[in-house]
Amino acid sequence: MVSATARLVFSIRTAANTFNNRNSSFNLFFLVHDCRRFSIDYSKSRTQTPLQKQFENWTDRLRPGFTAEDVVNALRSQSDPDLALDIFRWTSQQCRHNYRHSSMVYHTMLQISISQHRHSHAEALIDEILSGASSDIPSLPLLNTIVHFCCSRRNLFSRAFDVFNHMRRLGGSCKPSMETYSMLIGALVRRFDRSSVGFVYMHSVRSLVRQMKSSGVIPDTFLMNLIIKAHSRCLEMDAAIRVYKEMGLYGCEPNEYTYGYLSKGMCEKGRIEEGMQYFRKMRELGFVPTASVYMTVTNSLSLRCRFQEAVEIVTDMIENSMSPDLLTNRTLLEGLCREGREEDAFVLLEELRKKKVLDEKTYYRLFDGLKCVCRPHHDGGSE
Numbered sequence: 453m454v455s456a457t458a459r460l461v462f463s464i465r466t467a468a469n470t471f472n473n474r475n476s477s478f479n480l481f482f483l484v485h486d487c488r489r490f491s492i493d494y495s496k497s498r499t500q501t502p503l504q505k506q507f508e509n510w511t512d513r514l515r516p517g518f519t520a521e522d523v524v525n526a527l528r529s530q531s532d533p534d535l536a537l538d539i540f541r542w543t544s545q546q547c548r549h550n551y552r553h554s555s556m557v558y559h560t561m562l563q564i565s566i567s568q569h570r571h572s573h574a575e576a577l578i579d580e581i582l583s584g585a586s587s588d589i590p591s592l593p594l595l596n597t598i599v600h601f602c603c604s605r606r607n608l609f610s611r612a613f614d615v616f617n618h619m620r621r622l623g624g625s626c627k628p629s630m631e632t633y634s635m636l637i638g639a640l641v642r643r644f645d646r647s648s649v650g651f652v653y654m655h656s657v658r659s660l661v662r663q664m665k666s667s668g669v670i671p672d673t674f675l676m677n678l679i680i681k682a683h684s685r686c687l688e689m690d691a692a693i694r695v696y697k698e699m700g701l702y703g704c705e706p707n708e709y710t711y712g713y714l715s716k717g718m719c720e721k722g723r724i725e726e727g728m729q730y731f732r733k734m735r736e737l738g739f740v741p742t743a744s745v746y747m748t749v750t751n752s753l754s755l756r757c758r759f760q761e762a763v764e765i766v767t768d769m770i771e772n773s774m775s776p777d778l779l780t781n782r783t784l785l786e787g788l789c790r791e792g793r794e795e796d797a798f799v800l801l802e803e804l805r806k807k808k809v810l811d812e813k814t815y816y817r818l819f820d821g822l823k824c825v826c827r828p829h830h831d832g833g834s835e
Contacts (some may be wrong), residue, residue, distance in 0.1 A: 470640075489532060503534075506532075506609070510530075512537055520587075524557055526539055527560050536564050537570070537573055540557070540561045549629050553585070553701060558581050559591065559593060562578070582593065582618060589626060590622075599612050600635050603635050603636065603639035605740060609639065613636070616632065633675060644685040648688045680696060680713045684714065684717030687720060711730045714727070715728070715745060716749070719748050728749070731745070735768070746765060781810070785821075789822055789826045
């Protein structure tokens with residue numbers, strides 16, 4: 453097969469020999485035509501990367517009057533998120549088809565960008581969506597995806613509430629759903645790392661709960677537990693109990709997290725007897741507390757010198773394949789020593805060691821601590 457370069461050389465030579473003839477203008481036309489053919493063949497013969505080839509392949513497929521569904525299928529077929537974004541941008545520029553991306557296309561591209569950690573792309577897409585770039589009103593799943601992404605990014609946390617207010621203004625099928633409230637309240641509760649900060653965010657939680665009720669959104673057990681957790685973190689236990697009693701009105705069944713938040717919050721508040729009531733009810737129903745609940749209850753009982761109950765809680769904890777931390781063990785064991793029950797403390801320490809709850813380093817730290825606590829007691833008794 454004659455190469456493109458050879459054809460060009462042949463054409464030039466032929467034209468040079470015929471320029472003196474009468475039909476030189478006619479031959480000149482063919483020379484220009486062959487030069488154009490050469491440039492096209494040369495451009496196609498240049499080395500292309502696999503991504504460039506895939507891009508051209510998909511743009512060729514989409515050219516004849518593509519629809520939003522065609523674009524969605526093309527985006528989902530890409531394993532490379534950058535290639536998907538190139539196709540997304542290319543299709544948005546095809547104005548001659550009177551085409552605009554629908555909310556479904558934006559949702560697909562946003563999901564791809566988030567899942568592949570293209571966060572800057574995701575933020576740019578969110579700006580476009582909220583500015584009204586889509587051909588239709590953004591769908592509820594799309595807006596919830598935006599809220600979820602903003603809640604997961606510290607620098608976009610406040611924007612999640614801007615999107616929430618935007619959803620309220622849109623109304624109709626776009627108004628905030630139970631999922632929206634769950635994401636926002638959950639994001640607020642995760643910031644309750646300190647009680648002082650918790651009180652600041654608690655105002656926002658109350659506001660969201662009021663709006664949820666006024667809009668007629670029916671919460672599920674997960675959302676009710678988040679509200680109970682928020683009140684418990686701020687030690688607003690009366691409010692937490694009110695929410696607990698409302699669960700039946702919404703058809704929600706309390707679970708281990710419900711009772712765990714209540715028992716832990718009550719103990720931290722100093723209302724140990726009430727905390728123990730919720731703890732016992734949880735165990736009677738067959739729910740297993742978390743390690744955090746076990747340790748909070750144990751520490752509270754130990755500080756009130758209710759050692760028999762504390763030992764029972766620790767035993768139950770170990771039987772459920774969980775181990776108390778160093779602080780919990782120290783509070784219980786040293787509390788026994790201070791009450792003059794040194795023998796019980798050392799016996800319990802040995803039992804914990806035999807059950808392989810303690811490693812050697814922790815065992816000797818506790819052992820040395822017990823000796824230090826017990827020695828002043830003996831010295832005081834000998835005087």
